[in-house]
Amino acid sequence: MRTPLLFKTYRVLTTVLEPAVIGLLYWRQRQGREDRTRLGERQGYPSRQRPRGHVIWVHGASIGETLSLLPVVERLTQRGLSVLVTSGTRTSAALIARRLPPGAVHQFVPVDVPRYIRRFLDHWKPDLVLMAESEIWPNTVLTLEERHIPLVMVNGRMSDRSFQRWQKLPGIIGALLERFALCLTQSPDDAMRLAHLGAPRVLVSGNLKFDSAPPPADPRIVAHLSGLIAGRPVWLAASTHPGEENAIVAVHRALAQRHPQLLTIIAPRHPHRGPEVAAIAERAGLRASQRSRGIHPDRATDVYVADTVGEMGLFFRLSPIVLMGGTLAPIGGHNPIEPAKLGAAILHGPHIHSAREIYEALDEARGALLVKDSSSLARAASELLSNASLARDMARNASDTVQALSGAVDRTMQSIEPFIVQAKLGARR
Structure with missing residues (x-):
């Protein structure tokens, strides 16, 4: 050839x-982006037989x-x-x-x-x-x-x-x-x-x-956190990027006027941004706590920052409404299949070019809804929080769609x- x-x-x-x-690898390691104990693997040195x-x-x-x-x-x-x-x-x-x-x-x-x-x-x-x-x-x-x-x-x-x-x-x-x-x-x-x-x-x-199987979660942890947030309206912003959290916090403040005790869960795409996301909420006058610090949401928590690795299955199970990150900012959108499989009604912004076919299939089946900006996001989230039947119908449509495409x-x-x-x-x- x-x-x-x-x-x-x-x-x-x-x-x-x-x-x-x-030099770049060692710089990345100092930034926390490479595993120091396994840096040799990036140079082709095996660590296993x-x-x-x-x-x-x-x-x-x-x-x-x-x-x-x-x-x-x-x-x-x-x-x-x-x-x-x-x-x-x-x-x-x-x-x-x-x-x-x-x-x-x-x-x-x-x-x-x-x-x-x-x-x-x-x-x-x-x-x-x-x-x-x-x-x-x-x-x-x-x-x-x-x-x-x-x-x-x-x-x-x-x-x-x-x-x-x-x-x-x-x-x-x-x-x-x-x-x-x-x-x-x-x-x-x-x-x-x-x-x-x-x-x-x-x-x-x-x-x-x-x-793919939906991401797992320890049933005991799911039950424990479900008990802590029982009776509260909950929604999740999953895999968020810089610029999106400000809009989500603003939407929380707008929603909280109509939905007292609202809990907003934000799971940043890169967990190391947890402190940054918590600071955004606190500057807006909200009380935030971080999962990575071992803190559970209590009745005074407004924003719960899910800044851990491997727990998205837990938060998808806790949240009947999920906004997919990377869609409000020009990232391209992250995979909405996991929340669809776990029974969530899905909201997304206009930037979906990385997974356009999936989002369009969900939108057509009324398992997902496009929101163009923070104002339309607030209206859509409020309607779903007020209408549990509508949220369940959207979740069922989303689940049926991904099942049909397997x-x-x-x-x-x-x-x-x-x-x-x-x-x-x-x-x-």
């Missing part, structure tokens, strides 16, 4: 700049992508295959480690530096690589091709925004995509965009997130079956 000059230049630059990459037999490498960039792959990981381990799961963020690592089935291990993905990738592959020797969504790193893709290790994109996604950008560099993206043995996409639109950009083998398998795991497993057979036979593509 052709190797554009830009790829060769990128490989040389990432080799020459390796000392700067090491390679299992015997055939190994499938499964990669998801962050929490959402990695969790969506869990049903596939479980199916692979049930087939007697060992699975190496990699991700790139501390939060994803902490969460995934608690949910991996026997036969699967987690490592941080190495940075896309040639020596790191070679070191990683020398140790793990994967027979097949499954990469989620739109993770395409040139050195990794090229090195896998050089070693004749088949690479499959699963749960593939190509947003319209990314498509427009890549169209300006058709030779680059085309040379990367043609090295994928297969691309399995979430939707026909994703398939069309990837094929147009040069992916030679594309199939629509559906969105794996529809098949089946992606079966289709994905059927599509990668030839590669699994090759792996079991010890064959390399």
Whole structure:
């Protein structure tokens, strides 16, 4: 296959700049964005022994992508295959480690530096690589091709925004995509965009997130917190970003006039922002408490900041109304499937380009409602808080919608079956 000059230049630059990459990793570690005890994994040094037999490498960039792959990981381990799961963020690592089935291990993905990738592959020797969504790193893709290790994109996604950008560099993206043995996409639109950009083998398998189990929660903790907030109107703003919390706090103040004892739960997308979110509420004259400090909401708590990792299942179960973050700010919107599965009526802002198909399906089924600004958010939340029947109908519609859209795991497993057979036979593509 052709190797554009830009790829060769990128490989040389990432080799020459390796000392700067090491400095960047240590800077990120000081910022709390890398795990100090596992920093070597980002340089390709393994912290676990390679299992015997055939190994499938499964990669998801962050929490959402990695969790969506869990049903596939479980199916692979049930087939007697060992699975190496990699991700790139501390939060994803902490969460995934608690949910991996026997036969699967987690490592941080190495940075896309040639020596790191070679070191990683020398140790793990994967027979097949499954990469989620739109993770395409040139050195990794090229090195896998050089070693004749088949690479499959699963749960593939190509947003319209990314498509427009890549169209300006058709030779680059085309040379990367043609090295994928297969691309399995979430939707026909994703398939069309990837094929147009040069992916030679594309199939629509559906969105794996529809098949993922809802996030777990300890029933005892759910019962305890439910008792503490019993009788209070409650709503949750999930996976929020800077700029959104100010609007949510303003909405709380407006709602509290009509809904006394209102409890607003805010779960920032990045839990380390918990103190910042609490400060926003306190500056508005509200009493805030943080979950990370071990404080439970009492009757005087106005805003409860859910700034912990791995507890979204708990807060989705506590809140009959959920505003999805990343939709009021121009982030693109986070996955609304989990609250839909756990019985919540869903509100979202206009910025949904990262998950447009999901939101549009929920909106059409009246399982979710678009709010354009803080004023319309306050009106919608107030109506749902006042009308429990309406909230239950929306929640039921949302649950039915995500159930109807499931089946992606079966289709994905059927599509990668030839590669699994090759792996079991010890064959390399």
